Amino acid sequence: MNSSTPSYHETASPETVPTPAIRDFRFLKTDDLLSEFNHLAEWRLDLKARSADTSYFDATLTPMLKELEGRKRLREAYQDDPLCPVWPDTRDQRYQRLLADARDLKAIWPLERYLATVVGVDLRQSGRHATCRCPLGTHDDTTLSFVAYPDDHFHCYGCGKHGDIFTLTGVYFGIDSFADQVRKVEAITGTMVESARIIVANEEQVIRDIEAVLS
Numbered sequence: 001m002n003s004s005t006p007s008y009h010e011t012a013s014p015e016t017v018p019t020p021a022i023r024d025f026r027f028l029k030t031d032d033l034l035s036e037f038n039h040l041a042e043w044r045l046d047l048k049a050r051s052a053d054t055s056y057f058d059a060t061l062t063p064m065l066k067e068l069e070g071r072k073r074l075r076e077a078y079q080d081d082p083l084c085p086v087w088p089d090t091r092d093q094r095y096q097r098l099l100a101d102a103r104d105l106k107a108i109w110p111l112e113r114y115l116a117t118v119v120g121v122d123l124r125q126s127g128r129h130a131t132c133r134c135p136l137g138t139h140d141d142t143t144l145s146f147v148a149y150p151d152d153h154f155h156c157y158g159c160g161k162h163g164d165i166f167t168l169t170g171v172y173f174g175i176d177s178f179a180d181q182v183r184k185v186e187a188i189t190g191t192m193v194e195s196a197r198i199i200v201a202n203e204e205q206v207i208r209d210i211e212a213v214l215s
């Protein structure tokens with residue numbers, strides 16, 4: 001990047017979907033990186049099928065893919081070394097279940113509902129997005145820096161954090177692993193994933209039920 005390129009914060013505005021900052025993947029396990037990548041890729045495909053804006057996901061997925069490709073090359077180069085870690089098996093049942101659970105939780109908890117009901121922030125609608133004070137507690141936010149976009153991702157213009165309900169929960173509780181973030185959302189929403197599958201099949205009625213229980 002040349003030095004005259006404007007920074008993320010200079011280019012980002014709530015009116016346009018901002019480009020996410022480059023993440024540091026060094027301490028993320030390949031297992032976690034791959035499951036988060038596949039989860040976001042599925043979500044992007046879903047948006048694309050609805051002709052929605054996928055720019056946030058394109059920008060998020062590209063560096064993740066590059067990192068995964070780099071690790072795959074390393075794995076190939078060192079595969080004869082007995083200490084070389086095994087590449088995650090995406091056909092593995094545990095892995096498939098994690099992705100299904102993440103999908104279901106996201107269907108029940110769109111970002112705005114999660115923010116208003118679980119996190120308990122006071123959301124203000126502003127055009128197609130909603131804003132609130134940053135709930136992450138890392139800065140004193142008096143100007144509603146936190147923006148929730150219609151594609152269910154957030155960006156905070158105060159601290160620069162961005163992501164979805166899992167990232168939000170991960171930042172708040174200091175959890176880096178995607179699998180652990182999904183389990184934490186499951187635990188704090190008290191949502192049994194098995195019943196969540198029924199909820200997705202019969203969404204409107206169950207949302208009313210959830211709201212009745214939580215109100």
Ligand SMILES: [Zn+2]
Pocket residue numbers: 134135136138139145146156157158159160161
């Ligand atoms: Zn913030």
